[in-house]
Amino acid sequence: xTSLSVVFDEVSKFYGEVLGVNRVSMNIPxxxxxxxxxxxxxxxxxxxxxxxLIHADAGTILMRGISPRDPEKLxxxxxxxxxxxxxxxxxxxxxxxxxxxxxxxxxxxEAEQQAWKALEQVGLTDAAHRKVAAYxxxxxxxxxxxxxIAHDPEIxxxxxxxxxxxxxxxxxxxxxxxxxxxxxxxxxxxxxxLQEVDLISDQVILIANxxxxxxxxxxxxxxxxxxxxxxxxxxxxxASRVASLLFDEDHVTEIRLxxxxxxxxxxxxxxxxxxxxxxxxxxNGHVIDSIIPADENVDALYEYLIGEGK
Amino acid sequence: xADTVVELExxxxxxxxxxxxxxxxxxxxxxxxxxxxxxxxxxxxGKSTLILTLLGFHKPLAGRIxxxxxxCRTRLNEVRAHVGYMPxxxxxxxxxxxxxxxxxxxxxSGLPGKIALEKAxxxxxxxxxxxxxxxxxxxxxLGMKQMAKLAQAIIHGPELLILDEPTNGLxxxxxxxxxxxxxxxxxxxxxxxxxCSHLLRDVEQVCDEVVIMKDGxxxxxxxxxxxxxxxxxxxxxxxxxxxxxLRGALPAIGAEGVSEGNGRWRIVLPPSVQLQTLWELLGAQxxxxxKLTHRxxxxxxxxLKAMGHIAHTPGESAHTSVQPV
Amino acid sequence: xxxxxxxxQRYQGPIAGRWTRFMVLPRFAWKRLxxxxxxxxxxxxxxxxxxxxxxxxxxxxxxxxxxxxxxxxRDFIAVNGRFFLVFMNAQAFFAVFLxxxxxxxxxxxDVANNALLLYFSRPISRADYSLARLTxxxxxxxxxxxxxxxxxxxxxAGMAEDPWLTEHWKIAPAIVAGFAVWILLVSMxxxxxxxxxxxxxxxxxxVLGFFFILSGASVMINGVFRSDWGWLLNPAWSTxxxxxxxxxxxxxxxxGVAACxxxxxxxxxxxxxxxxxxxxxxxxxS
Numbered sequence: 001x002t003s004l005s006v007v008f009d010e011v012s013k014f015y016g017e018v019l020g021v022n023r024v025s026m027n028i029p030x031x032x033x034x035x036x037x038x039x040x041x042x043x044x045x046x047x048x049x050x051x052x053l054i055h056a057d058a059g060t061i062l063m064r065g066i067s068p069r070d071p072e073k074l075x076x077x078x079x080x081x082x083x084x085x086x087x088x089x090x091x092x093x094x095x096x097x098x099x100x101x102x103x104x105x106x107x108x109x110e111a112e113q114q115a116w117k118a119l120e121q122v123g124l125t126d127a128a129h130r131k132v133a134a135y136x137x138x139x140x141x142x143x144x145x146x147x148x149i150a151h152d153p154e155i156x157x158x159x160x161x162x163x164x165x166x167x168x169x170x171x172x173x174x175x176x177x178x179x180x181x182x183x184x185x186x187x188x189x190x191x192x193x194l195q196e197v198d199l200i201s202d203q204v205i206l207i208a209n210x211x212x213x214x215x216x217x218x219x220x221x222x223x224x225x226x227x228x229x230x231x232x233x234x235x236x237x238x239a240s241r242v243a244s245l246l247f248d249e250d251h252v253t254e255i256r257l258x259x260x261x262x263x264x265x266x267x268x269x270x271x272x273x274x275x276x277x278x279x280x281x282x283x284n285g286h287v288i289d290s291i292i293p294a295d296e297n298v299d300a301l302y303e304y305l306i307g308e309g310k
Numbered sequence: 311x312a313d314t315v316v317e318l319e320x321x322x323x324x325x326x327x328x329x330x331x332x333x334x335x336x337x338x339x340x341x342x343x344x345x346x347x348x349x350x351x352x353x354x355x356g357k358s359t360l361i362l363t364l365l366g367f368h369k370p371l372a373g374r375i376x377x378x379x380x381x382c383r384t385r386l387n388e389v390r391a392h393v394g395y396m397p398x399x400x401x402x403x404x405x406x407x408x409x410x411x412x413x414x415x416x417x418x419s420g421l422p423g424k425i426a427l428e429k430a431x432x433x434x435x436x437x438x439x440x441x442x443x444x445x446x447x448x449x450x451x452l453g454m455k456q457m458a459k460l461a462q463a464i465i466h467g468p469e470l471l472i473l474d475e476p477t478n479g480l481x482x483x484x485x486x487x488x489x490x491x492x493x494x495x496x497x498x499x500x501x502x503x504x505x506c507s508h509l510l511r512d513v514e515q516v517c518d519e520v521v522i523m524k525d526g527x528x529x530x531x532x533x534x535x536x537x538x539x540x541x542x543x544x545x546x547x548x549x550x551x552x553x554x555x556l557r558g559a560l561p562a563i564g565a566e567g568v569s570e571g572n573g574r575w576r577i578v579l580p581p582s583v584q585l586q587t588l589w590e591l592l593g594a595q596x597x598x599x600x601k602l603t604h605r606x607x608x609x610x611x612x613x614l615k616a617m618g619h620i621a622h623t624p625g626e627s628a629h630t631s632v633q634p635v
Numbered sequence: 636x637x638x639x640x641x642x643x644q645r646y647q648g649p650i651a652g653r654w655t656r657f658m659v660l661p662r663f664a665w666k667r668l669x670x671x672x673x674x675x676x677x678x679x680x681x682x683x684x685x686x687x688x689x690x691x692x693x694x695x696x697x698x699x700x701x702x703x704x705x706x707x708x709r710d711f712i713a714v715n716g717r718f719f720l721v722f723m724n725a726q727a728f729f730a731v732f733l734x735x736x737x738x739x740x741x742x743x744x745d746v747a748n749n750a751l752l753l754y755f756s757r758p759i760s761r762a763d764y765s766l767a768r769l770t771x772x773x774x775x776x777x778x779x780x781x782x783x784x785x786x787x788x789x790x791x792a793g794m795a796e797d798p799w800l801t802e803h804w805k806i807a808p809a810i811v812a813g814f815a816v817w818i819l820l821v822s823m824x825x826x827x828x829x830x831x832x833x834x835x836x837x838x839x840x841x842v843l844g845f846f847f848i849l850s851g852a853s854v855m856i857n858g859v860f861r862s863d864w865g866w867l868l869n870p871a872w873s874t875x876x877x878x879x880x881x882x883x884x885x886x887x888x889x890x891g892v893a894a895c896x897x898x899x900x901x902x903x904x905x906x907x908x909x910x911x912x913x914x915x916x917x918x919x920x921s
Contacts, residue, residue, distance in 0.1 A: 038481040039453060138353045163479070166352040166508045167613055192481050195511045275550070275598035282589035282599075289585065290603045302482050365756050367917045387758035391650055395756035401749045405740075417659040418757045420650030429646055436643035462753060467646035499645045 003065035005029050006050065006155065006186055011059030013045055020045035022210040023059070028188065031202035032181045035190040036298060038306065042210045043190040044083065047157050050188070051080050063155055064186070076104065079148035083159040085140055087132040093119065093143045094128040097150050104151050118150035119143075121176060123169065137164040145173070149180075156180060158189040162196065174200050194298040204298055208306045222296050228304050229253045229267040231294035232274060237287045239264050245286075249277050265294065313379035315339030315470055315502045316347075316364065320373035323356075323363050330359045332526040333373065338504070338519070341378055341469060344496040346503040348513035350613060351523035357506050358398075360523070361472055364504075365395060378469055391420055394463035398474040398506075401459060404448040408434055408458055411447055412465055419466035426465075433461040438487060453484040460491065464501075471495055471503045477512055485512075492516050514609045522616040530616035537607055545585075547575040548601035549592065556595055563587045573600070656759065660767035661774060668737050668775065677736060678779060681729035685783040688722055689790060696794040714791050714799075716882035719806050722787065723878055726780045727817050727871070731846055737775050738825025739838035741768050742913075746830055751916040761914050765826070772822035781814040809881035816899060817874055823906035830913040846871060863889040867898040874899065 006028040013020035021042040035043045048054045049061060052068030052075075061067060066074045087096045094115055101111035119128050122142040127135065132143055141164050148156060162170050177187050177200060191197050197204060198218065206214040206221075214221045236242050243255050243264055251274060254267040268274040271293075282288040294300065316338040323331040338347050351357050362368050364377060366386040374381065380388040403411055409430050416426035434443040437457040442450065447458060456476065463471055476492065477485045493516055495501045507513055513520060514534065522530040549556075550573055560567045560577065565588065567577035579588065592599060607615075668674055691712040694700045701709060712718070745751055754764060788807050792800050821842070828841035849869050856865030866872045866889045873895035879885065880892045 036482075038483060039451065039479075136353055160479075164508070167350070167510055167610065168352050168617060168619070170508070171610075171614075192479075192485065193509060193511070194482050271600070272550070272598060275600060279589065279593050279599055282586065283593050287585065288589065288602075291599060291601055292603055293601055299482070307483070362917055367755065387653075390756060390758040393756065395753070397749075397752045397756075399749050399752070401752050403744050403750045404748055405744055414659070414663055415753060415757070417651075417663075418656060418754065418759060420656055420758065421646060422649075422651060425646065425648070432643045459753075464643070465646075467644075499643075501645070 003062075004184075005062075006064065006188070007060075007062045008046075008049075009060045011049065011056045011061055013049060013054065013056050019210045020054075021049070021207075024207075024210075024212050025059075026205060026212055026215050028186065028203070028205070030181070030184050030186050032177050032187045032189070032200055033203045033205060034197040034201040034298075035188065035205050035207060036192075036194065036197055036302060037190075037207035037213075041207045043207060044159060045210075046207070047080065047159055047188075047190070050155075050157055051075070051078055076151070077154040078157065079151065079153035079155070080157045081144040081148035081159065081161055083163075085132075085144070087140075087143065089131075089133055091132050092129050093124055093132055093135070093139075093146070096132055096143065097147045100147050101150055106151075114150050114152075115146075118146040121149065122146045123172065138166060138169060141165060142169070142173075153185075155186040156188070158187070160191060161189050162191060162193065170196075194302060198297045198299070201298075204301070206298075206301060206305055213305045214301065218298060218301065219296060221301055225301075225304055228295070229269050230271050230274070230296075231300070232266045232268065232278075233290075233292045233294050234264045234266055234278065235262060235289040235291075236264070237262065237289070242281060242286055242288070245281055246277060249273070251277075262289075312343075313341045314376075315341055315378060316504065317376045318373070319375075321360075321363070321370055321375050322372040323359055323368050324371045325359065325368065329371070330356045330526050331363070331370075334360070334523075334526075334528050335373075336521060336528055336531065338521070339470075339502045341502075342500060344500040344502060345519065346492065346496045346505055346517040348517035348520040348609075349504060349506040349523070350508075350510070350513065350520060352617065354525075355523040356526045357523055358474070361395075361474060361504070361506060364389075364472065365393065366390065391466075392469045394466065394468035394471045396459045396463040396471070396473045396476055398478060400455065402447045402450075402455055405446060407446055408439055408443045408450075408461075411458070412462055415462040416465045421466055429465050429467075433465045434458075436464075437461045437491060452479050453481065456480060456484070456488070460488070464495065467499075469501060471501050472506075473503065474506045475508070476505070477507070477509060489516055510609045510613060520609065520612070522613060524617060530612070532612060534609070537612070544605040545577040545579055545588070546601070546603045546605050547577055547599070549573045549575070549597040549599055551595075551597040553595070553597055556592075556597065559591055559595060563591055576605070657763055657767055658770075660764070661771040664741060664768075664771040665774060667740070668771075671736075674733070674736055677729070677733055681726065681733065681779040682783065684722065684725040685787060688718075688787050691718075692787060692791050692794065696791070714795070715803065716806060716809075716884045719784070719788075719810060720878060720882055720884060722784060723780075723810065723813060724875075726784070726814075727874070730776045730780055730817060730821055731842065733776060733779060734772060734821040734825040735839040735842035737772060738822075738842060739829045739832070739835035741771060742826055742829040743833060743835065743838060746913065747833055751914065755916045761911070765910065765914065768826055769819075769822050772825060773818055776818045776821060777814070780818060781811050784810040784814065805881075805883055809878070809883075813874070813878045813881050816877060820870055820874070820899065820903055820906075823903055823910065827906045827910045827913075830910055866890055867894060870899060870902060 008024050008026045011024045012022055035046065037043055049056055050063060050068060052071045055069065063074055063078065068074055097115040097118055098111045101114055102108065106114060119125050122145050124139060124142050124146060127139055132140060135143065141161065145161060148158065162173060165173060181187050181202065203216055204218055205212060234242065239257055239261050243257060246252050246255060246266060251268050251270040252266060253269060256265040258264065278288060278291060314337045318334050318336045321331055321334045322329060339345055349357050359368060363370060363375060364382060366382055366389065370383065376382060377389045378392050382389050412430035412433060413426050416429050417423060421429060431443065434440060437460050439454060439457050439461065442454060447455065450458065460476065473492065477488050480488055489512060492503060496503050505513060505517055518535055519533050521528055553573060556575065557567055557569060564583045565577055565579050567575050569575050692714055695712045695714050745754065755761065785807060788810065824845045825842050828838040832838035832841055850871060853865040853869035853872065856868060857863065876886060876892055876895040879887060
């Protein structure tokens, strides 16, 4: 059912002359979706548009069939963990979340129950009754997450949610994302750590200069980019020999020898034929130690589509 | 005789009423040999406290702590003259231009006036702030401020560079540039780098050795170079084609494997079996290899092991009990 | 022909000594301060009275010129302790304003964005940092206080006949010591204001407020309690008493020199304590 998607249709947003996003169209199914792009590319603008904190200048937005111009309905099913702190100075972790829940209309006892559950999920039960102002960076990050999920929303928006978390908490938080995604929720997050995006995302959206550059499953996106031949890193004992054998194949466009002469970077137009060639070489008396596809990850996509250019 | 870069002996540090560092001993690095050391640990492990004690902001309760042969308690000025520090928090002087700021920092570190000015420009170009160097720091974006912080840490050519979460908040291009600069510092300039970060991949990419802390103690110290060269028994495979028969065929060559679906396999090869044999088997099974790597403990697993969260490397289980596909 | 690879090179040369490094902060600060037009203007205005004093001294030592003036005027420009007291009072007034203008930009920018962390990771201690900032203000304020004061004294000593110097030699150290105390006080207030206030205007206001408010408060207390002890709350008043004693003049009615010195010392120590608390690069939260 398409009304289970987050849909943007030709959405533009300008802050006076300053560009937010420019004619953005996208269709996000449930699951974990990562927004990737340089700073200032429009990620936070998109999130603010999704929650109705700002309104688009043009285009329509539908969040699982609900428009952000209907915040009463939308905010019930949406949770937003912003990039920056927003807790009042007087608040403890527990009171911060409870107060937010009261605004939803929960009774006090319900609100306290839900708040506690959320705090358990992010592992902040020990510090729940301390003031948020005294929290460390990682704890503040987690309390923002907790407040976003306390009302069990269907759409969870997270702006750089893993920032400042140590590896253990990171892993635990990623588990949480996975759990929600498996329950059919939308988990939309923005991140700069591309290797993590690779591991956890079902889909990825690359945005630069206020425009969507690519959208979809990572491998699908990669396959669509024809201009760049596929890259493979091959580790072997006699690199020069293997290289000359590969050069004979016409699907190979470029080969670079590694400095230690024990490896190659091979660019090929046809992955299947490359696998066949390398299989042949491996069984013909050449020791092929390892083969690694070098560019089927978001890092490579980022470089191809967005690059260093500004 | 070359000095150890960082030497700790029974170091105890107490802040307020809590003992944060509870007796650490460690020797890192050799002066003049450029290497990078990762400092890892969960929040609250004492990493920041350790760094701040190295810089003399905290006084040790007991034990010795010295940098490049200088005791941090008695010869603090010399320690600070040879160390460059890039703090995690935002740190700058708003109404100065980058050049003025760097000049000030350089001269405070002991660079003669004219040289400080030269080095200010050099350092700013080097970190990529060349075009913006005459602008006030308050106009800088987050990424630029991080680079400015790096520039002030390197301007006086320190022997030890202490970086606390240097890639914090940087977008992918800037992160790449930062990691490249850090690697350059150790490889081309011969500096020793102490990198404190939660991003294990950054640490994996840049560091040669890793120290893992927990609850004020060092729980693990390892040399990543050696880890990378360790045994090749575990193989990670990704094939396309019909791999239904692979599991049954593996024991024929003395190997065992577990399928992870989608053509992904984890295979254990005993040392007696050649890789070539595996290739031949795959060819015989009409499978095309998309990926074949040797698994060694990634830093994440080393970390989790050190924290006590996992007992042994995943994949070792493939050796002891093979699950049905 | 050769290709020169010039990029960042690690500096491996000699490191400057402690005092050179110490003077870096004052040098940078002075340069920035003297680029501000208001400060230069204030300094120029602050030199008007010393200039007039120089003219008075000249007239005073030239009997032909003196004849043209009446006895009241001659009394007025007689160069003695009282003459210099008036001078010191005038310059002290300008010193407060100069302090209020130069002070705010010294520490506030460092505290605002956590730059202290970067300072103290270099070979400079907190004491050095404070002293360096103090030195900056001392330099500025000295230029309009005891420096012209001593010049005037030297001028007078040179122009007057012999007995004057042997009778009035105590004035010279009085000028230096007296101003030193005042400069110290004004500087400490300015630095404390700079450390605590984010806006320069507020920091400047703190300096002015310190003196004017305390002066008003002392008058109120005297009125309410019908005593003289309220004067001790007014640093300007205490300093007056101190100066009068140093210059060998009659004391003003009220608490004596010892009490005044003590109250000034307490104020300065209090400000030092308050300043030290703000200069912590790392906060320890227990």
